Amino acid sequence: MNESRQNPAPDSAAPDTAAPxxxxxxxxxxxxxxxxxxxxxxxxxxxxxxxxxxxxxxxxxxxxxxxxxxxxxxxxxxxxxxxNGWDEGYDITFPRLGRTLPTSYRxxxxxxxxxxxxxxxxxxxxxxxxxxxxxxxxxxxxxxxxxxxxxxxxxxxxxxxSNHLAGGWQVFLGQQFRCETPHGLTRPVIMDASVDQIAPHGNGAAYRFVYVLPLSPTEVFIEDTYYADQPKMDAEVLKGRVAEYAHRNGWKGEVVDQEAGILPVISGGxxxxxxxxxxxxxxxxxxxxxxxxxxxxxxxxxxxxxxxxxxxxxxxxxxxxxxxxxxxxxxxxxxxxxxxTAYYRMLSRMLFEAAEPDKRVVVFEHFYALRGQLVERFYAGRSTWPDRLRILTGKPPVTIPRAIRALFSSGKPLDTKPLKMETPA
Structure with a gap:
């Protein structure tokens, strides 16, 4: 689609009440x-x-x-x-935490x-x-x-x-595999952050996880995702990591579909x-x-x-x-x-500014240890005030001085350079 701003027509171009x-x-x-x-x-x-x-x-x-x-x-x-729907809940995996939460997924x-x-x-x-x-x-x-x-x-x-917005980027590449034999999954894996947290070359610091959807007994969608500081994607590296994840789980087959994208994660502005x-x-x-x-x-x-x-x-x-x-x-x-959604933008600042790059995974691990209904309300953008306090209490996943600076920060300016795919996906 055309991404450039279009100049409005002169004021004389008023709506026509007889328009088709x-x-x-x-x-x-x-x-x-x-x-x-x-x-x-x-x-x-x-x-x-x-x-x-x-x-x-x-x-x-x-x-x-x-x-x-x-x-x-x-x-x-x-x-x-x-x-596609799953009513058996979903799984999350972190270095020190693994859980099945009961919420249905679509x-x-x-x-x-x-x-x-x-x-x-x-x-x-x-x-x-x-x-x-x-x-x-x-x-x-x-x-x-x-x-x-x-x-x-x-x-x-x-x-x-826009230069008026602050934040980072969610960079992802997913592939749909048709496996030679049943893959054995019955629930989605919303975040598998047990994978290494090393960002692809040229992408800066990132929090990385793999996202998995069992679409049928023999088809599985695997997506490699990063919360990155820059809107860059090395598609070949991500393809390799998706293939590595499939191999690690014993899933052999062919790639039948693929998608990739770079989405903004807004922290302020x-x-x-x-x-x-x-x-x-x-x-x-x-x-x-x-x-x-x-x-x-x-x-x-x-x-x-x-x-x-x-x-x-x-x-x-x-x-x-x-x-x-x-x-x-x-x-x-x-x-x-x-x-x-101001509260969620503040949490984005905590992720991008308060957490050390290789410790960003700890922020999500801390969050997913909380009660399931709190997690539900968070994703729906309907967190209660007790939810918000609970997310910020307990042993902090970031240092107090860095958290305070992030709390009062206006955020890192959002990179406005054209989104960059290192290799066409």
Whole structure:
């Protein structure tokens, strides 16, 4: 998708009340696709258009979340997708800790996301391989010069880094193996941090773990993940480490799929200034671009589902809602989300600034020793005040002076250089 900021059209490009579309959604990733689905189901009179630059909706990703992360209405929105699910709990492994926690886990592959959406949404509502060159309050100008007018425009293009934000990066590469014999796993392994903590060449300090999903008795997804200071990936090194992990567990077979990514882990910054850099007057911002993610885990699906429903309900309740009003509605939700997740950004600063690089694993080990329901609420972004105090009490995994400095720090500026893949994945 086009990642560059588009200059808004002159003020004269006001929304056209006779426009052929009530809503244009630019970006058919997770956020944009779920907004289209929610409009189709909950605002059936809304004439919307979903514009995606790629060949498929959702790109090439796998989204995963705990069942307790999503509220009942969001679970209903997701009910049309064929999900991988595990109700036997999940495992975590650290150098000095191994546990099985009881929370159910869910995962959605982008291929299924595309299949289900294109099966349910009317064919004329989805434009694939169509790049948006310019967005404004009155519609979208496509790369071929075609003008598509709309009363409301929603920008769901990918996250863009900013000098106004602070934090680090989650770097990952995952491969799906088709094993020659059953792999024997019945539960996901959300974090196996018993692996060595040596970062790939050129990636700086990192906390490393392996993430494993048993997709079928003979198919397993293995992902090597780092919390890194720089947005760099040496894909060949990560592929080698995934292969090494499979070999160590006796899993022989062929690689049938692969995905890789670099996600921001936000620890602080000036959110209003960062949004001002990309905001277009009268255009609503949603998805990770709009700031809707978990600052520490980078999970997005629960927030994307909640936002999709909120947007659809707002439009259904007020068919005359203007584009500027919708943009303000989404901006208010983003500000509330930023305030509500301040605690998790502070924990991100603890990870990146208070913990010595080779001791970052101890921060997570300390956390996973706590009660299971506390862990559930943490991932859902709904930690209670007693939860927050409990996470910070006990024998500290970092030194007190470094913790205090991190507590009052504004965070390390987020690297805004282009994300770098050392070897194409």
């Amino acid at each position: 579309h009530d809503v244009i959604i630019v970006g058919g990733g997770l956020a944009g696709g779920l907004i289209a689905l929610a409009l189709h189901r909950h605002a059936p009179d809304c004439r919307f258009q979903l514009v995606e630059a790629g060949r498929t909706l959702g790109g090439h990703h796998r989204w995963s979340w705990f069942a307790t992360d999503t509220r009942p209405a969001a679970q209903g929105l997701m009910s049309g997708f064929a999900l 995962s959605l592959a982008s291929a299924e996301f595309h299949r289900a959406l294109t099966a349910e949404l009317p064919a004329d509502r989805v434009l694939l391989e169509t790049r948006a060159a310019q967005l404004d309050a009155g519609g979208v100008t496509l790369a071929d010069g075609t003008r598509v007018a709309a009363r409301r425009v929603i920008d769901c293009r990918p996250f863009r880094s 000036n959110f209003a200034a960062a949004q001002a850099e990309i905001a277009i007057p009268g255009v609503a911002l949603a998805g990770a671009r709009g700031g809707f993610s978990h600052p520490l885990t980078s999970y997005t699906l629960p927030f994307a589902a909640d936002n999709a429903l909120a947007i659809a309900q707002a439009i259904a309740a007020r068919p005359d809602l203007s584009g500027h009003e919708l943009a303000a509605f989404c901006a208010r939700r983003a500000k509330r989300h930023w305030r509500a």
